[in-house]
Amino acid sequence: MLELLLFIAGCTxxxxxxxxxxxFPDVYTRLHASTKCDTGGALSILLALTAYTGITLTSIKILTIAILIFLLNPVVSHALARTAHKSGIKPDKITVVDMYARDYP
Amino acid sequence: MSKMHFYLRERIDRIKTKIETELKYKKVLTRTQKIIITWLVLFLYWIILSAKFEIFSMVIGLGLSFIVSIFTYDLITKDIRSRGHIIERILNFVLLYVPELIFIYLFRLIEANVNVAKHVIFMDIKPGIVKIKTDLRSDTGVTALANLITLTPGTLTIDVKRTLEGNTLYVHWIDVKTFSSERAGDMIKGGLDKWLERIFW
Incomplete structure (x- = not known):
């Protein structure tokens, strides 16, 4: 029952x-959507798999994959956003404030 | 000293108190404690990857992880603040701190997921880059804070700059509620800052 709930939540x-x-309109807001895919979706699908197999060594290995996703996902999205801002891609017109471009032009 | 300008003296006093507090905070672990922590982490990883509980494999794992931990003891334990005995600290970390982090972070994660799903449907976004300040000073602490902020859906760390007063984080926020630095810091960081200050300096 629990694994079914987690699996449906992850797919949604x-x-x-x-x-x-x-x-979404530009690079930075699209990165929000992709990080949401990884943390919310992939982590809950992997937790559903561990709840399905029970406490064995296989489920511990699946948890190791979950921890690696937890560590690697923010590093990659931070590198993409910083490189896009450094190489001159402007945010979209609906952006309210850009303090980073104001402080370090 | 008495003929010095007033603003200069004030600035020197501020720098002096800052150096004193940093020296007080900067009590790093000794070398054997660092080696023991690295050894434990590497041996746990060996057990998970090999998935055997025979005597022979355990002995090889203990020896190999000890040899590796002699060379690399400074990588992950450089900025941990030392307070109290090491066994007490490890038990505190496993039994108290990690469940508290999961409890804090799980509700934030669910709430942020629902919020971003709502933004996808109705497209009522108001994006912007705000800057927030933090009291953490070490490299590992600031890295952990920036990673936890990026992992929450809706906020994305773009850059970290180091100044004299502390570190400044530039965060891309998908729904800007306030322009002031302190209130934005309270909203974005939540309790994560206080949690990280107990381990790193």
């Missing part, structure tokens, strides 16, 4: 993330 989050990658 994945669908909204994929929809957000299409609908």
């Amino acid at each position: 989050v994945m669908v909204f993330g994929a929809l957000g990658i299409i609908r």
Whole structure:
């Protein structure tokens, strides 16, 4: 029962993330949608798999993959956003404030 | 000293108190404690990857992880603040701190997921880059804070700059509620800052 709930929640989050990658206007807001895919969707699907297999060595290995995603996902999205800002990609017109471009032009 | 300008003296006093507090905070672990912590982490990873509980494999794992931990003891334990005995610290970390972090972070994660799903449907976004200040000073502490902020859906760390007063984080926020630095810091960081200050300096 618990694994079914977690699996359905993960798939729903994945669908909204994929929809957000299409609908959001520029690079930075699209990165929000892709990080949401990884943390919300992939972590809950992996937790559903561990709850399905029970406490064995296989589930501990699946948890290791979850911890690696937890460590690697923010590093990659931070590197993408910083490189995009350094190489001169402007944020979209609806952006309210940009303090980083004001302090370090 | 008495003929010095007033603003200069004030600045020197401020720098002096800052150096004193940094020296007080900077009590790093000794070398054997660092080696023991690295050894434990590496041996746990060996057990997970090999998945055997025979005597032979355990002895090889203990020896190999000890040899590796002699060379690399400074990588992950450089900025841990030392307070109290090491066994007490490890038990505190496993039994108290990690469940508290999971409890704090789980509710923030669920709430942020629902918020970003709502933004995807209705497209009522108001993005912007705000800057927040933090009291953490070490490299590992600031890295952990920036990673935890990026992992929450809705906030994305773009850059970290180091100044004299502390570190400044530039955060891309998908729904800007306030422009003031302190209130934005309270909203974005939550309790994560206080949690990280107990381990790193």
